[in-house]
Each structure stands twice: as C-alpha cells, then as structure tokens.
Amino acid sequence: MSDLIAIAFSAFILQNIILTQFLGICPFIGVSTKRSSALGMGFAVIFVMLISSSITWLLYHYVLVEFDITYLRTIVFILVIAALVQMVETFLKKASPSLYKALGIYLPLITTNCAIIGVALLNISNEYNFVQMVVYTMFIGLGFLFVIYIFSMMREKLDHAPVPKAFKGAPIALIVAAILAIIFTRFGGLIEWIS
Amino acid sequence: MTKKENFLKGIFKENPLFVALLGMCPSLAVTTSVENALGMTIAVVFVMVLSNFLISLIMSNEKLAALVKPVRIPVYIVVIATLVTIVEMLMHAYLISLYKSLGIFIPLIVVNCIILGRAEAFAAENKPTDSIIDGLGMALGFGVAILIVSIFREFLGTGLLTIWGDLQFDLNFIFDFLRISPLGMFTQPAGAFISLGFILAIIAAVSAKRQEKQINQVKGVKANV
Amino acid sequence: MKNNNGLISGLVLLSLGLICGLLLAFVNELTVERIEAEELRLKFDAIEEFYDIANYDLEEIVLENGTIYVLKSQSNSEIEHLVYSFRAKGYGEDVEMLVAVNKDLSVEGYTVTYQNESPGIGTKIVGNDFNYNQADDVSTFDSIGGATVSSNAVKAIFTEVSERAQSDFNGGLYDDEPIDEPNELEITVDDFYDSDLFDIEEVEIEQGTIYILRQDNQIEHLVYVISTPGYHDQIEMFVAVNKDLSVEDYIVSYSNENEGYGTKIVDRDFNYSVANDLSTFDSISGATVSSDAVRHIFSIIAERTEDDFGGGLDD
Amino acid sequence: MARFAGGKAPFLRISDQKGKNTNTIMRDFLIALLPVVLFSWYKNGIQVFLDGNINFFEMLYPLFLIIMGGFLSVVMEGIFFYVTDKKNNNLKSISHKLTTSYAVIPGIILALLLPIYTPIWVLMVATFIATIIGKMLFGGFGHNIFNPALLGYVIVGFTLSGFITDAGGVFNGSEVLIDSYASATPLGIFAQFSNTGEAFSFATLVEPYGNLWNFFIGTIPGGLGETSALAILIGGIWLVARKIIKWYTPVIYIGTVFILSWIIGINVGESGIWFPTYSILTGGVMFAAVFMITEPVTTPTNPLGKVVFALFLGTLTVLFRFVGNLPEGVATSLILMNIFAIPIDTYSGIIRTRGFKKPGLSFASVLFVIFIIIVAYTIIASVNMYTAFLPIINIWQVI
Structure with missing residues (x-):
C-alpha cells in the first residue's frame, strides 16, 4: 500500500509529467489559454491515457514478450493508440454525446501527444505490475490536469497584462513553467514519513 | 523555389522549433549537454530524411498513391515508427551511453510533430529529391535549434561543453573570472524552461525588429516613388 | 471498384506493416548480440574503476534493492571482492551507488552511479563530495556531513553494505537463493570397515555418536559421527580413525548448504589435507563457513581421539 | 494613475x-x-x-x-x-x-x-x-x-x-564576527529535530537564544528584517492605521499558524503555550503577515478571498514547516498560494455578489474539502500518526 502511495505522490508531483519529464508540452503551451479547454484537455488525456496504458501494458506482457518481439513495441504502441483514439471518438459520439461534446475536440490532438505513448513506454521501462501501472498512469494524468489547469488560470491573467511584446505567448508561458517547476521541486519531503 | 532555398528555409525561415514551436518536448529534455543534442540531431536527421524520401517515393507513384490515400496517416506512422525503431536499435548497439541518456525520447521521435507534419505537408506532394532536401533542412534546423539551447544550458549549468565522448571543453575559467561558479539550476527542468523561454523571446524580438526594418524600407521605397 | 478501395487500402497497409516488421526483425537479428554485449559491458564498466575485471570470474546476484557483483579469483574461485550496487530513496528519485569492498572488509571505493537530485544536494553527491569519513573497515562508518535527505540515501546504502559485507564474504551471499534439497547420504560403518570383523558399540557424546570397533576387546577403529552447525543447517560427518590415529576416510553424510558451498562439501572438495596424523591439520581452502564446520568437526575429533583410544571412552 | x-x-x-x-x-x-x-x-x-x-x-x-x-x-x-x-x-x-x-x-x-x-x-x-x-x-x-x-x-x-x-x-x-550575530537560525535547529525524529523541548529550541522575549524583540539570528516581531508590529499598526492594509489578513494568518502548531505541539507532548508562540516568532511568519500577504496585487482583493487566502496560507506554512523538509515554510507556501489567489479572488467575488449559489457554491465546497484534507494531513503527518493508520491500511491490503 505504501509503495502505491509513494508511486502516486511521485507521479503527481515529483515526476510531474510536464514539469520534470517534459512530456505533453505541446498541449501545455497550446491548449492552456482558457480554463475550460485546459480542463477538457486534462480529462481527455486522463481518459485516453488510462485506456491506452492498460491495453499497451497487456499487449506488451502477453503478446510481445511471449513471441519475443519486444523490439516492435514502438510501432505497435503508436498504432494501437492511434486506432484507440479513433475508436474512442466514434464510440463516444454514439454512446455519450454530452461527454463527446466535452472531450471530443481534444481527442484528435491526443494521438500526436507524446504524453500518451510516453507513459505507455515508461510503464514498461519502470517494470510496474498491473496495479502499480494503473495507479502511476492515473496520477500522471492527474498531475497533467493539475498543472495545465493552474497554468491556464495564470495564462488568463497574463492575456490581459501588457507583457513585453517579445515575451508574449510561448516565452512567458515557459518562464511561468520554470517557476512552477521550482515550486514543485520543493514538495519533496511532504510524503517522506510514509516510507 | 531553388534547391538552396528549399534547404535553407528549414534552418531559418521555417525553423521547426524557433518559428513553428514544434518538437518542444525533446528540445527541453535532451538539451542538458551538447552531446545529447548532437545525438538527437543525428537520429532526427536519419528518420526525417528517410521518411520524407520513402513517403514521397510512395506518393509520387500515382497508382500507389491512389491506394494509399485513404490510409495515408497510418502508412506514414508505420514508416516513421519503423525508421525510429531502426535508429533505436542501432544506437543501442553502437552508441550505448548516448542511448541511455536520451532514453525514452528516442522512441518518442515517432510522435514528433515535425516529422509527421513534413510528411503530410511536403513529402506527399513533392518529388523524392526535393523531399530529401526538405527533410535534411528541417532536421538540421531542429538540430541547430536544440544545439543552441544545449550550449546555453550546458555552459551555464556546468561550465563545460561536451561535444562527443571525451571531447570536452572546460570553459569554467570564464566563471572563475566572474568569481562565481556555474548555476546548477540550468541542468534542472526549471533551467530548461527558462533557457528556451529566453531564447524564444530573443528570437521574437530580433525578428520583430527585422520586420519593422523591412516595413520601413518598403515605406521608404514608396515615399521615394 | 469503389467498394474494393477500402479493402485494397487495408491490404496495402497490411503488406507495408509486414515489410516493416520483417525489416525490423532483420535489423534486430543484426544488432541483438551486440546490444547484449554492450549492455553487459556498460554494467561492468563501473566496476572497472575499482578492479580489473579480466582477472576475476564474475558473478551477479540480483537482490530486491540492487545487485551484488561477486569477483572470484580465477585460481581457486574464492570470493576476492564484492561490489555492491544498491539503491535507496533519495530526495527526488532513487540514488544508486556502487560500493566496492575487499575481502578484508576494507572499502576499495565508492561512486554514485545514478541520482536525479536538485542542485546543491545532487552536485554534492556526484562529486562524492559528501565528506564521508571512510574508515578502513566497513564496520566503522562515520556520519556524512552535507545535504540531509540524499545523504540519508547514501547513509542507508553504506549501512546496508556494512551490515551484510561480513556475512556475504562468509557465504551469506547465497542466502537469498533457493536452497537445494539437503544432501543426505545413508552412511554406515560398513562404508569404512567390514563390520563383520568387529564388535561394534555405540557411544553417544555431546556432538554426536562414536562407533567403537573392537577386535578381541581392543579398540581397533573409531568412527565419529559428528554434526556441527554450518552456514545454513547442520553438517554431519563420518570420520573413521584408525588405531594409529591416521584417518581412514571421511564422508559428509548430511549437509543443507546453498549451491556453491554445499556441493563443495559433498564432493569433499575442500582440499582438506588430512595428515596421517590427526594432530596436524592443514587449513581448508574453499568456502569459509562450511569449511569452518568441517574444521570444527576435525578439531573435535583431534582433541579427543587419543584419549578415546586410550580408554577414555569407557569412563 | x-x-x-x-x-x-x-x-x-x-x-x-x-x-x-x-x-x-x-x-x-x-x-x-x-x-x-x-x-x-x-x-x-x-x-x-x-x-x-x-x-x-x-x-x-x-x-x-x-x-x-x-x-x-x-x-x-x-x-x-x-x-x-x-x-x-x-x-x-x-x-x-x-x-x-x-x-x-x-x-x-x-x-x-x-x-x-x-x-x-x-x-x-x-x-x-x-x-x-x-x-x-x-x-x-x-x-x-x-x-x-x-x-x-x-x-x-x-x-x-x-x-x-x-x-x-x-x-x-x-565575516567571522558576524557569524556570532547571525549564526544557525532557530528554524535550522528545529529542522535538525524534525529530521532525526528526536523530541524537542523548550530547553533545546528556545534556551540557546535566551527566552521568548528575545524572539519578540528580534535579537535572534535570521534574515535582515524578519527577526524582530516588535519592529514589524509597529510597522503593521502604522499600515493599518493609515488604512493601507486590512487588519484581519495578518491576524488570521498568524492565528492559523498559532493554533495549528499548538494542536501539533499537544499531540507530540508539548502542551506549553511557548511552542506555538515560538512558531509564529521564528522565521518569516511575522514579516510575511504584515508586508507580503497584504500586498494588493498577488493576493485576493475582496475580504472573503483574503480570509480564505490567509487560512490556506497558514495551514500550508505549517505543513511545509513540520512535514516537508523545508525548515522555513513561509516562502514556498506563499508563492504557491500566489497561484491560487486568482481563482480564490474570482470565486469569492462571485460568492460575495451572488451569495452561495452555483458556481460559487461548488467552488466553496471543493475548497472546503481541500482545506479539511490539508489540515488533517498536516496534523497527522506532523505527529507521524501513520502507525495509527497501519491497521486500516492492512485491512485494505487484505481485501
């Protein structure tokens, strides 16, 4: 149990996917201009990430390893994720139009989001078992949501500010990200007493 | 557009990282040392040139293009993923320390928007030779960009410049001269964000100035007329 | 025509996938051996810093929190050095360290092989700059000055190494491996002497049993069955001693030691130069703890055997 | 203007x-x-x-x-x-x-x-x-x-x-002489205790610096301006009198730190009032309370927002100070709360004008839950009650 808590906390804060692993920077810069879109993107990422990580994990351990063709993992994972996003999109459209309305427009962006395949690959290289994998993926996704949401709040404020012209857009966003990264590194000891 | 223009546009005018803001993830993650940035550049050049070449080869054949068209994105992905996996295996076999330090970002070349973007936007509609030149230009443009970031970061973070293996320049004497020691922050994630942010801002400022100049020139020409 | 388009496109994709898969299989075939070799080289690269690995037989033992590399001498396959590669929780991620320990428990060196700490803490670790007062002997460690949490990781690694080094050199290394079935042999006096020729009497002593073989009421031979604690379990040995105090033969009848040690004992591979005269012992090379047991048995016998033949048994 | x-x-x-x-x-x-x-x-x-x-x-x-x-x-x-x-x-x-x-x-x-x-x-x-x-x-x-x-x-x-x-x-x-006037700060000493897990007491925490009066006057080591509670209070009273700042923000912030450290102190066996007093007089708590959390730009502007902000800030300060490995919790908690000043400000404004209706109500309830969780975590973690939770966690594992 305590190892799961440790995995969850470090996935959420210490190994935060955006601020320390540099995955999913494109949506971080691109979609975080408004609070609502940040929320939508965050939930869509959690949703797709959980499904794709579970499927790729099962595929890897029960097919690729069995047949000794682990070197095909990149190509298999990317195809699976692309097909999966497609399927989720059609399924959502039919099954739950309201959910589709909320997440739908972010789904196509997700295929080329390196966070999804990145986490799928990290789950393999970290040698997690299935439960650990689910917890890790869940909290990586929550960390993504958390950071992109607080980031969007700041972006909304920055939009009205007379930021120097050269710094408008991505540069100031990156500087804010740097400050966030520094703040996040200071959370280290908060969970130490558990282990 | 001449071949030279085609080649150079990737490096300057349409630089994927500095102008189009594509491929941010690897440019933040692997720029801790010049060596890593060089290794990443090699991998990207290899994948990009070959994928552009192969895709344009497929698409320039009309019959094949007609067949491929409905499934072209999966086809691109398969081609790119294959090339990436080949790079990964070769690097693992022959440059193992580099492979270890680039880690997950080698397989992630697959989702690097630059490569898929160029396949769709350029290679699918141009001749193989042009596509190779375009791919080379774009990949080198990306390489130059991450090299700049990595020089900035490695120098400020450690005072060294690691070109390849043992080939390392110790520039700490500059820090000694300033009576400070290197700022370790720049090897950290925060330093990555701050470096890229400032470099992008400088580039934005420079290009804004140049545009202003151009507008002024145009105005001046008009006034003279 | 139009209906077929989707199917044909699918076939194109499939064939492309097949081609790519075959290509990858081919490249994999070419590189797989080199990748394995390189991985191995990388693993031992760090050890090269301390020892010249060409001179040793290498063995890896994977534990939960790290790996122990065993460097055995090539001539008599004794453990010469142990290199511990252990992980411990650092401030951010795990800190991984190599600690090289010699047979006499002196520390050859240590180095941090992986850390991802924040600057100030991290840099101190990488430069081995944490003021570790390294004693000659692993049993005495001094505290580490410097950054708190990370050095806690370093401290934890050193503590663990110091705790297990001694027992590792003495055979505890293989404790974590599965234990084989105990080696149990049905040994009787008949294996040494023809029991029909003698009157056999059994005497229980503290450490085991002595069979007294008498001929015409004279003690001709004694067969000691002594058991002493080995590393993992008791070791039982039959030692047959003649009247002139020469050793007829000895057989290990029961041992339950781990692979590498147990087999040595069963095969009598401990190079025990038994002198004709029991009073002179030679040392046993080979596994330490187990052979300690063997040596212990012999010393018990040597201590009492003269007395036994002289009639001490009848008291 | x-x-x-x-x-x-x-x-x-x-x-x-x-x-x-x-x-x-x-x-x-x-x-x-x-x-x-x-x-x-x-x-x-x-x-x-x-x-x-x-x-x-x-x-x-x-x-x-x-x-x-x-x-x-x-x-x-x-x-x-x-x-x-x-x-x-x-x-x-x-x-x-x-x-x-x-x-x-x-x-x-x-x-x-x-x-x-x-x-x-x-x-x-x-x-x-x-x-x-x-x-x-x-x-x-x-x-x-x-x-x-x-x-x-x-x-x-x-x-x-x-x-x-x-x-x-x-x-x-x-250099050397200044050391004796600005040596190891009280919180540095406190951090050593929380790192090793040893019990602390009045004798180990306060007596090296004399008594709590010294803490109030400010003759203890620390940052240039943050040590003297007296000087800061004089400045704060001036600012309140001139209506530059509101009195309740610093009071709620300091009060939260005081009460939480008191509870934690009682739980670890230090029931004396000295411990919470020591807590608010060391480090930058006083300085931040008067000169930093009243700053108009990076903190919420309306009264309700200010109160919520100060409550959260106080809790986080205690959390970082006692649980995290940062002896000084003020800076990190304040810069973290700077981010959240934006939503707190927005929603407390909505609540103030429209009362507890959607969306203010949902935000308020989420905030309340988070607040309770943080307070609970702070107290539990500070007194290391993890062992008390072990049986529950074990049952969970069995299931």
Missing part, C-alpha cells in the same frame, strides 16, 4: 479616496518598513560596532545592503523602461513610471529577507529576478502573478544558497 482607473481592482478604491494617491501609499509603506530597517541596522551593525568587533564603515553595511536592494531594483526597472519603450525614454516619463510601479519596494523587501552575509552580486541577481522576471515580464506592476521579492528570494535560495551561507559579504573582514 490612468493605468489603474480602467478597472484594475487593487487601487480602484484607494485611488478614489481623497489624498491617497500612489505617492502617499508608497510613502506610508516605506515609513512602515522604517522600524524594521532601523532594528536590523541596530542588530547587525550598531550593536556589533558597539561591542567593538567591527569598524565604523562596516557598521554601515546592513543599511548599505538594504538601500542597495532598493537602488538596484529602481535602476533595473529604469533600464527596462528605457529599453522597451523607445518612444518616451526621457528621464521624466521614466521616473513617473518608476513611481507608479513602486519600483523601490521589491528591492528593499528582498534585501530584508536575505541574511546579512549575502554578497552584493547575489543581491543583484535576486533583484534582477524579482524586478525583471517576476514583475516586468509579467506586464509590470498590477499584473504580476508572483510576489516579485518573494520570487527573487525563492529562486536565489534554490540556485545560489551556497553563496549566501559561504560568503562574508563585501566587507569580508567581519
């Missing part, structure tokens, strides 16, 4: 009041800082001089450092205005801009946060981060998300902490 008239919340009210323009606010703020500056000069300079340990010029050094901080931040901001706005870069418009953006304040506060042995160049880097990165790049005064001085302090603490403790300042001659 035109820039603030267009709905910039912080100064709408104040600038409407008669005779309360930017200049008077700045003047009042500087007057409020005066006791702190003077005490810091007395403690780090005059007292050491009177003891005969440093010469006259070295005595001026603390004052010099503080003024240097203000001067540097004005200069940097001036250069920034000169470079970015080419059209009106004459002296007059720049100096007008400098006064309207309170250019001198971040530098002075920054200098007051840093310890006496800070080298001048570190101060320079810190003021650069504070004024240029923390303030001007975000659009200048009124738009910054993070408290500039605090940002400078946090980043310098993150990157250059080694230089602050290693170096002896400009007048290196007094």
